[in-house]
Amino acid sequence: MQTLVVPLIAELPRLLHTTTSNASWVITATLLAGAVATPVMGRLGDMFGKRRILFCSLGLLIIGSLVCAFTSDLVPMVIGRTLQGGAMGVIPLGISIMRDEVPAERMGSAMALMSSSLGVGSALGMPAAAYVAEHTNWHALFMGSAGLAAIALLLAALFVPESPVRTPGRFDVVGAVGLSAGLVCLLLGISKGSDWGWGSGTTLGLFAASVVILVAWGAVELRMEQPLVDLRTTARRQVLLTNLAAITVGFAMYAMSLVLPQLLQLPKATGYGLGQSMVVAGLCVVPGGIVMIFLSPVSAKISAARGPKVSLMLGSVVIAIGYALGLGLVHAVWQTLIVSAVIGGGIALAYAAMPALIMGAVPPSETAAANGLNTLMRSIGTSTASAVIGVVLSHMTQPLGGVPLPSMNGFRTSFVIAGAACVVALLIAAFLPGRGARTPATAVGATAVDATDAEPAVPAPAASVAAVSGGPVPSGAGFHGLVRGADGEPVGRATLTLVSPDGRQLGRASSRPDGSYALDAPAGGSYVLIAAADGHQPQACTVMAAAAPVMYDITLPYATGPSGLQVRGTVRAGEGRRPLADARLTLVDATGNVVRTTTTDPDGGYAFTDLTAGEYSLIASGYPPVATALALEGRGTDGFDMALAHPAAE
Incomplete structure (x- = not known):
């Protein structure tokens, strides 16, 4: 969508029967809609289900593409392009779904490729759009984008599960x-x-x-109490600096898309233009996209071995080298291929590192919104590049046949500006927190727990927790962070319980007076983390442990009323929402204790009765498990149904 109409820019006024200034709204509308939709779609995904909002984004893309495919007038075209911009939320939603669903050993490379697809799509989309625009009716571009979006929607419906991680509250x-x-x-x-x-x-x-x-x-x-963007989280050094770096890297990425195609298409009579067709010019940026695909997993490996900070810094250096090469290697088509490939490789390294940096500093319940904001920062970078490079090339010109064309000095100046943006990104990344030293894992942190053991595991001893950077940090696999109330104030003496997917209690800990906590995990993998404190509603979220400690902050809303005495409902499974028999359910009280377990009857029904007053968390085993906080009032709650995307029994 970013490069779909780039080959048509010069022809848009004629095709839409309007002025050049009005035709520019075809590009501007998508930019503005994408900027608005990215954080909004991310937040809606955190609240109502990432898969559901992913469908909405792809649906907007299909509708917008069809509107553009059947019109030659400016206003409907702008409306259609605005709807297409709503699909920009797909990237942060996809990254967040991966965090919730993909196994830990595959998560790094999967997120890296998804993040780099912002650059890959731009690089691969331009030659395809150029070919269609040059050899067929231009409306076919939008029919093609509608078809691709429909295929993506179908595949998502068939293969992408809904994430159980939710952020409760109002939009x-x-x-x-x-x-x-x-x-x-x-x-x-x-x-x-x-x-x-x-x-x-x-x-x-x-x-x-x-x-x-x-x-x-x-x-x-x-x-x-429940903002669209948690500015306290955004203000953390790791999140803030990563977003600032995203602006500069986005600037550098789009500068290549603006400069190289123009240089390739200028007539040879200028003395520096390469006189290539629109299709060839588009094909010359393809190597950058291909390199991004192959280097994204490499970036994930670098991030795993040395930390995502190193990958981001390395990517900034490689992009700067690419633009430095561009100062001299632009006199033949094969030289532009080298420049494109080097810059593309740097973009892959930098873009792939950003989700890891963001998600290492935000709780899982905010991942879509946080990644949406990061994607927005990249969009601001591309918009700024379009404005700055456009001004440079329009003011540094030389005449040819009475027509002013961008000069070679203008192209070189654009390369220098883009390279300087990479230097700024490098300096910003240098101030990111580095990978902290870890002490060897203790026996508790390194030994796997037998899930069939009838008794809960013994919580990790205090000796296995190291005090680092003002707060406790697990010595091996585990979780640490802050427990806050809805007003942002720390919550001390909160009880945190780690539960296995089948409902076994694996460990417990209490938060300090400053709200900090640390909780060891038996090993890497998926768990349910439950937090409870007096006067607050308990929270239960699916979390993924890795070899290194994972930062996970928790916000506990205030309690809203007294609890009840019973809860009943039905557990359903799969897309057909059929009742699920023999599903295992675990009920945890407000202090983090597992108080009751049961299995559903042949009709999928369950019931917990004779409960004491208090608030509870209900966990249904599946892949992934579903954990829900509930408050019971009066005689209790009937019809408290739960849905599992992939039941453990299947």
């Missing part, structure tokens, strides 16, 4: 409107500034409005 409508307004003002000023004039009242007014709106939005978000 922050005020936050969504405020963020959308601020981003629209900012990106509209960046993308249209060259048309309206950078010093015009409209452009400066938009920039001023964006500052005012975003500052006010931030103040409101800090006061919200």
